[in-house]
Amino acid sequence: MTGIEIKNVSKNYGNVQALSNINLTFESDKIYGLLGRNGAGKSTLLNIITSRIFADSGEVLIDGIPAKDNDRALKKVYLMSEKNFYPGRMKIKEVFKWTRQFYPDFDEDYAYKLAERFELNTGKSVKSLSTGYNSIFKLIIALSVNTPYVLLDEPVLGLDANHRELFYKVLLEKYSQSPCTIVISTHLIEEVSNIIENIIIIKKGRIIKNETCESLLASGYSVAGTAAKVDAYIAGRNVLGVDNLGGLKQAYLLGKIDGELPEGIELGKLDLQKLFIQLTNQ
Amino acid sequence: MQIDFESNKPIFLQIAEGIEDAILSGAFAEESQIPSITEFSVNYKINPATALKGINILVEEGILYKKRGIGMFVKEGATRQLKQKRKEQFFDNYILGLVAEAKRLELSEEDVKNMIERGFKK
Numbered sequence: 293m294t295g296i297e298i299k300n301v302s303k304n305y306g307n308v309q310a311l312s313n314i315n316l317t318f319e320s321d322k323i324y325g326l327l328g329r330n331g332a333g334k335s336t337l338l339n340i341i342t343s344r345i346f347a348d349s350g351e352v353l354i355d356g357i358p359a360k361d362n363d364r365a366l367k368k369v370y371l372m373s374e375k376n377f378y379p380g381r382m383k384i385k386e387v388f389k390w391t392r393q394f395y396p397d398f399d400e401d402y403a404y405k406l407a408e409r410f411e412l413n414t415g416k417s418v419k420s421l422s423t424g425y426n427s428i429f430k431l432i433i434a435l436s437v438n439t440p441y442v443l444l445d446e447p448v449l450g451l452d453a454n455h456r457e458l459f460y461k462v463l464l465e466k467y468s469q470s471p472c473t474i475v476i477s478t479h480l481i482e483e484v485s486n487i488i489e490n491i492i493i494i495k496k497g498r499i500i501k502n503e504t505c506e507s508l509l510a511s512g513y514s515v516a517g518t519a520a521k522v523d524a525y526i527a528g529r530n531v532l533g534v535d536n537l538g539g540l541k542q543a544y545l546l547g548k549i550d551g552e553l554p555e556g557i558e559l560g561k562l563d564l565q566k567l568f569i570q571l572t573n574q
Numbered sequence: 575m576q577i578d579f580e581s582n583k584p585i586f587l588q589i590a591e592g593i594e595d596a597i598l599s600g601a602f603a604e605e606s607q608i609p610s611i612t613e614f615s616v617n618y619k620i621n622p623a624t625a626l627k628g629i630n631i632l633v634e635e636g637i638l639y640k641k642r643g644i645g646m647f648v649k650e651g652a653t654r655q656l657k658q659k660r661k662e663q664f665f666d667n668y669i670l671g672l673v674a675e676a677k678r679l680e681l682s683e684e685d686v687k688n689m690i691e692r693g694f695k696k
Contacts, residue, residue: 464612464616464619465612467622468611468622469612486618486619486621486624487621509584560582561581
């Protein structure tokens, strides 16, 4: 298995460039975070991979096979997205049965077990589900299809804190037991930063970061202390942002720590959310 | 064992240190099995590769070893080896910080020595 290769993919909507010459590989058995602001092109990219829409130019290869309108390639990928393709009146258990027709490795028993853990009533119809349970229902399918590639577009939409926690745990359980490639598209960077191995940041249809989470975290740090000491320390350094609290200050910096920190300055980790905001601002 | 996600210390190092602490406290006894990569990963909600990296540090140091098809075990003599390692780090990890804080508070060397003596008597 060679992964999903995206080669020179571009897509325009009218005169808006949604994706601009994207080159990217999702390697086998890794968890990726695809991050970007609303409208950055995350969903467009995922939809092109799964042939729900077509690129204007470039191509997508799945395990070396061109994916465009090719069932053999597309059967290897499952995309969970906000859009609902299931008939509203269909019951959840019918959707489970029906999914097996398209994805032969779909594990129905496992899906029912997950439904129990998430307290999803499988006798309910698709259209009667709340926003949260609509996400849960689709997540359960995504976690049970057993395709080598699982793409999750905004997976925790509408989920409460308990269900988000349960989802991340189930995802890691499943991944540890039978590894596959998982791509999580989100704008909640802090929430996924410990779960994903690689991070891809997309801005206005272009990829601006593609590296391991560990190396991104190592690209900066934060310092805290009295405002006077912090100000003295950060002068001339690459500052991402600062927080003030009375006479105290915390500053977020890019770069490596050079030499010893002055007395009274406390060291902390880089704030990924702040980095993300700065990178994806105009 | 707790992971501080706000710390500047990488999570894989915190995993390694957490396991060391558990061995030193006796929670993970010598020749007993430690939790699996999956358990670490799910429990702390971290990527399995991160947990594996932490565990591998201790495998390389000879603190843990792998039994094929079963899992990770604490090596015989690991406690003694860890105590030795921690003793070597004691000055850097504790004394330097203690002296720095004492200076900030204008405590004398004598004051600190007295407090250490009191600490030992407790």
